[in-house]
Amino acid sequence: MRQTFYQFLMTERNDHGTDEVAQFANNAFFDQGFPKLSDNYDFVSNYLELNAGYLPSMTIFDDAWARYLDKMN
Template sequence: MDRSFYQFALAYRGGSKEDVYALFAEAMFNDLAFPKVEKEFDPLSRYIEEKADSAMPSIVFDELFGLYKERF
């Protein structure tokens, strides 16, 4: 399966309020400018660091991207 990071991370939406992955996924979903088709770390990381809301911390992104790479 050839999924973007965005598609992968959406699976975490709807989790508990204490789940940092769920909170990240919800913030990502609400960010209309998020690069939805991107699969590579560098462009996504740059977006998170420069343009993303504080509800998408880079430490959580790094963890989620690690899971994404393990599965895809």
């Protein structure tokens, strides 16, 4: 079964890590509105652009998405 992006992102959490994707995952964990059931790039990307003040750059999301695709293949 394919994981949603959020499920994958939660595997990247690290409270003491300095990796940008880990920090993104830590912050997404506390985002009550995060689209937890989506595996659609455009849907998640649009949500983050409009609602994720905790994400300093969309490049971090792109990096996380690339890791997600690698893991799903």
